Amino acid sequence: MNTVIEAKNLTKTYGKKATAFTALKDINLKIYEGESVAIVGKSGSGKSTLMHLLALLDTPTKGTVLVDGKDSTKLSTRDLNKLRNERFGFVFQQFFMNTKDTVLENVLLPLKIARKSRKERKVLANSALKIVDLDSKARNKATDLSGGQKQRVCIARAIVNNPKIIFADEPTGNLDSATGDKITDLLFDLNENQGVTLIIVTHDEDLAKLCNRIIRISDGKIISDQTVRKDSKAKASARHEAEAARVKKANEKKGGRK
Amino acid sequence: MKLTDIIATANHNLFRSKTRSILTIVAIFIGSFTIIMSNAINSGVNDYIDKQVESAGGDGYLEMMPTAIAENAMSAISGNGAVEYKENSVSAADQPYITDEQLAKARTIDGLESIDALHTASVDYIASTQTDKKYKLFNLNLVPRGDIHFDLSAGRKPDPESSAYEIALTEDFVSILGFKDNEDSIGKTITLAVPNTIDCYTAATHSECQRLVDATVVGVQAPGVLASGGPRANIALFEKVYDLASDGMSKETKNRAYQATAQVDPKRVEEIKAKLKEIGLTAMTIDDQVGMIRTFFDAILVVFNIFGGIALLAAAIGIINTLFMSVQERTREIGLMKAVGMGSGKIFLSFSTEAILLGFWGSVLGIAVSMLIGYGLNALAHATFLAELPTFNIVIFEPANMLVIILIIMIIAFIAGTAPALRAAKKNPIDALRYE
Numbered sequence: 001m002n003t004v005i006e007a008k009n010l011t012k013t014y015g016k017k018a019t020a021f022t023a024l025k026d027i028n029l030k031i032y033e034g035e036s037v038a039i040v041g042k043s044g045s046g047k048s049t050l051m052h053l054l055a056l057l058d059t060p061t062k063g064t065v066l067v068d069g070k071d072s073t074k075l076s077t078r079d080l081n082k083l084r085n086e087r088f089g090f091v092f093q094q095f096f097m098n099t100k101d102t103v104l105e106n107v108l109l110p111l112k113i114a115r116k117s118r119k120e121r122k123v124l125a126n127s128a129l130k131i132v133d134l135d136s137k138a139r140n141k142a143t144d145l146s147g148g149q150k151q152r153v154c155i156a157r158a159i160v161n162n163p164k165i166i167f168a169d170e171p172t173g174n175l176d177s178a179t180g181d182k183i184t185d186l187l188f189d190l191n192e193n194q195g196v197t198l199i200i201v202t203h204d205e206d207l208a209k210l211c212n213r214i215i216r217i218s219d220g221k222i223i224s225d226q227t228v229r230k231d232s233k234a235k236a237s238a239r240h241e242a243e244a245a246r247v248k249k250a251n252e253k254k255g256g257r258k
Numbered sequence: 259m260k261l262t263d264i265i266a267t268a269n270h271n272l273f274r275s276k277t278r279s280i281l282t283i284v285a286i287f288i289g290s291f292t293i294i295m296s297n298a299i300n301s302g303v304n305d306y307i308d309k310q311v312e313s314a315g316g317d318g319y320l321e322m323m324p325t326a327i328a329e330n331a332m333s334a335i336s337g338n339g340a341v342e343y344k345e346n347s348v349s350a351a352d353q354p355y356i357t358d359e360q361l362a363k364a365r366t367i368d369g370l371e372s373i374d375a376l377h378t379a380s381v382d383y384i385a386s387t388q389t390d391k392k393y394k395l396f397n398l399n400l401v402p403r404g405d406i407h408f409d410l411s412a413g414r415k416p417d418p419e420s421s422a423y424e425i426a427l428t429e430d431f432v433s434i435l436g437f438k439d440n441e442d443s444i445g446k447t448i449t450l451a452v453p454n455t456i457d458c459y460t461a462a463t464h465s466e467c468q469r470l471v472d473a474t475v476v477g478v479q480a481p482g483v484l485a486s487g488g489p490r491a492n493i494a495l496f497e498k499v500y501d502l503a504s505d506g507m508s509k510e511t512k513n514r515a516y517q518a519t520a521q522v523d524p525k526r527v528e529e530i531k532a533k534l535k536e537i538g539l540t541a542m543t544i545d546d547q548v549g550m551i552r553t554f555f556d557a558i559l560v561v562f563n564i565f566g567g568i569a570l571l572a573a574a575i576g577i578i579n580t581l582f583m584s585v586q587e588r589t590r591e592i593g594l595m596k597a598v599g600m601g602s603g604k605i606f607l608s609f610s611t612e613a614i615l616l617g618f619w620g621s622v623l624g625i626a627v628s629m630l631i632g633y634g635l636n637a638l639a640h641a642t643f644l645a646e647l648p649t650f651n652i653v654i655f656e657p658a659n660m661l662v663i664i665l666i667i668m669i670i671a672f673i674a675g676t677a678p679a680l681r682a683a684k685k686n687p688i689d690a691l692r693y694e
Contacts, residue, residue: 052688055597057597057687057688058686058687058688077601077602078601081596081599081600081601082599083599084597084598084599085598085599086599088598090594090597090598092594092691094590096590096591096593096594096691098274098591100274101270109594109595109598110598110599112259112263112267113259113595113598113599113600113604114599115259115260115263157598
């Protein structure tokens with residue numbers, strides 16, 4: 001099983017000396033291909049910061065993130081943008097759609113940025129919309145959709161460029177439980193059938209339990225990292241469990257030293 | 259993002275907030291309209307002057323008068339008439355008429371082909387056999403030597419070299435002299451009555467001292483600036499009129515001329531003008547004569563361009579305001595675009611493009627409305643007060659000028675858009691996504 005993302009000694013500090021606040025403290029973490037990872041923690045625990053760093057949306061104060069073994073801090077801004085565009089998909093709690101644009105326009109935005117041709121954009125966006133079962137709404141204005149439909153459009157947008165990893169930040173946070181379930185079904189279907197690595201940031205325990213790995217964060221540190229479900233990928237899971245335990249131990253050791 | 263996508267997206271984004279964008283475009287339109295319209299009018303006037311000058315031909319045609327008179331005229335115009343008188347400061351060159359000596363000197367100038375002293379005399383009336391009525395003729399002009407061209411409605415130009423008395427009427431004289439139309443007047447004879455200066459001192463009535471000369475109508479001048487001077491005679495007729503008026507004078511007095519015309523090498527006009535100046539003759543080309551009108555309209559153009567410029571400055575601030583609002587509203591969108599891999603440069607470019615498009619649409623609207631009004635104005639003018647000047651368009655839209663104006667306005671819009679576009683480009687994706 002390949003490591004897709006590896007965090008090495010990640011530290012993130014906000015503000016300047018006097019008012020400095022350390023959101024993340026020396027995080028070490030490996031995420032393997034095909035995993036579904038829940039990053040769980042209370043608000044202010046640092047879970048969103050961790051996701052932003054792993055998704056290369058933000059730069060760490062110390063440490064580094066390796067994507068496919070490549071050190072992201074050594075990449076140019078241009079290559080970083082390209083990497084995010086081609087490898088990552090994003091789903092956010094607040095959707096972030098251009099409500100005055102059509103559904104199709106919203107979905108094909110990453111392809112437009114990737115300089116794909118008009119024709120290719122249309123084909124890929126339509127097939128992504130088919131996956132989320134919204135191909136009939138392609139020409140509708142995004143503002144006419146319900147919350148669940150909007151989040152499905154966002155999933156279509158996240159998968160339109162066939163990413164390896166999807167980052168989802170409280171994907172069901174703005175939805176009622178019935179529509180939320182539909183969204184989670186979609187995400188886990190992508191994970192299980194398309195081999196997309198799923199990284200979900202949530203404070204919802206029920207959502208976290210659906211993932212095969214739960215990383216708990218508190219005060220900027222990993223307090224537990226466990227694989228909760230063993231399935232056909234047992235061998236991989238066992239390896240990563242051992243790894244997770246090692247990481248946990250290392251973290252505790254460093255925490256203890258303080 | 260491809261450039262075509264950036265432009266298409268920017269245009270699409272502009273019209274997401276229709277009212278705001280349209281109002282900004284209207285502001286730019288006001289400035290561009292002012293500039294485009296005044297430029298088009300200036301083009302129209304200049305084109306008309308050019309056409310007149312060009313149709314007059316006369317490369318190398320000079321009209322001259324004694325410098326003393328020219329300066330006199332200038333001081334009358336400028337109001338600066340206080341010139342100190344010095345003993346012995348009056349020389350031959352200060353004579354108010356052209357002397358034989360000056361003419362002789364002028365003939366030695368290299369490149370001067372011919373020079374004719376112009377002896378002018380007044381004409382009392384013009385008459386024809388078609389009607390009993392006689393009409394005052396205030397001004398009889400000359401057809402000088404050279405390739406000078408007149409727009410003619412009928413017939414031909416009076417031949418400067420011919421010894422027969424030939425005249426080209428203006429259209430207003432054709433009908434009042436009893437001719438059916440322009441063509442009808444060609445070949446007919448008209449009579450000019452010239453008062454003899456000496457006789458008129460002693461004559462009991464004015465008609466007793468008048469002498470008559472018959473001339474053949476060979477052409478009719480088309481309306482235009484050059485035709486406004488009145489009928490034109492060939493040199494033979496012109497000289498005959500003077501002979502009749504000056505008969506009985508001493509030879510010296512008779513020979514006095516106040517004006518002269520010359521035909522010179524067109525390539526050496528400026529050089530010859532300078533040499534003529536040295537011998538006390540101020541010479542002007544046709545272009546020099548219309549230069550005054552040009553200067554006047556150029557000054558008006560400058561004033562209107564300043565007005566337009568001020569309007570554009572206000573519009574530029576409108577662009578800045580509009581875009582800052584847009585950047586603020588779309589903070590999360592910017593965050594998302596950055597998250598999915600759009601670089602800061604492209605973000606800057608897409609907002610700049612919106613600014614440029616505002617400028618583009620504003621100036622295109624300005625051109626469209628100017629053209630609509632301009633062509634309407636041309637049609638109206640041709641139907642009414644310009645009916646006699648069919649070659650004159652009040653406004654002319656020169657594609658090159660329009661293009662330059664569009665470009666300049668787009669550049670102004672781009673500069674106005676840099677501050678908001680920079681703000682958008684500098685946004686951190688995380689902060690932008692968190693923005694409420």
